[in-house]
Amino acid sequence: DTAVSQTPKYLVTQMGNDKSIKCEQNLGHDTMYWYKQDSKKFLKIMFSYNNKELIINETVPNRFSPKSPDKAHLNLHINSLELGDSAVYFCASSTTAYEQYFGPGTRLTVT
Amino acid sequence: GQSLEQPSEVTAVEGAIVQINCTYQTSGFYGLSWYQQHDGGAPTFLSYNALDGLEETGRFSSFLSRSDSYGYLLLQELQMKDSASYFCAPNTNAGKSTFGDGTTLTVKP
DSSP states (O other), rough: OEEEEEEEEEEEEETTOOOEEEEEEEOSSSSEEEEEOTTTTTTTEEEEEEEEEEEEEEETTTTEEEEEEEEEEEEEEEOOOOOGGGGEEEEEEETTTSSEEEEOOOOEEEO | EEEEEEESEEEEETTTTTTEEEEEEEEEEEEEEEEOTTTSSOOEEEESSSSSSEETTTEEEEEETTTTEEEEEEEOOGGGGEEEEEEEEEEOOOOSSSSSSOOOEEOOO
């Protein structure tokens, strides 16, 4: 009965490749988010969707493209991966912005 | 502009009380949330203050002063398992929460 799940948990890939991370929530929340956490633990919002509609789009390279096929799913596709993309990517969901439920994270390593 | 400040590290001993301060500057401020993140884990929600004053949840309390753009998380009767990073996250009326670097709390025996 996992609340917010992400796949894969680990992703190791080479520079220039394209990869996707998937997220699903079974909490019935309307809003989903993608965050990036770097090695210094800085947790930064990237995108937010509400009922499949993009509502927050921070300053993120356009190599990153989120897609929400329905309100329970939010995927993140990354094109032309770079070394600086190495980080932990967290998906989250919420009913209210102040109480978010995070997935376990996807540790992306670009070599 | 927007800013968020927390101490980067705090160390305390088991059984002690520790306070983690947070000052923020956020347009459209709505309230202040606190999250805990253990090493290798995901952030988990601890508390939320929309109004000035103290909110208590077991050993943890959170305080907000909107006029001072300031809040704190108070952890009492510290346990080893409280060693983690703690994030204050101001949220806005646009539905966005800002997390920043967090505070790493180390609890020593």
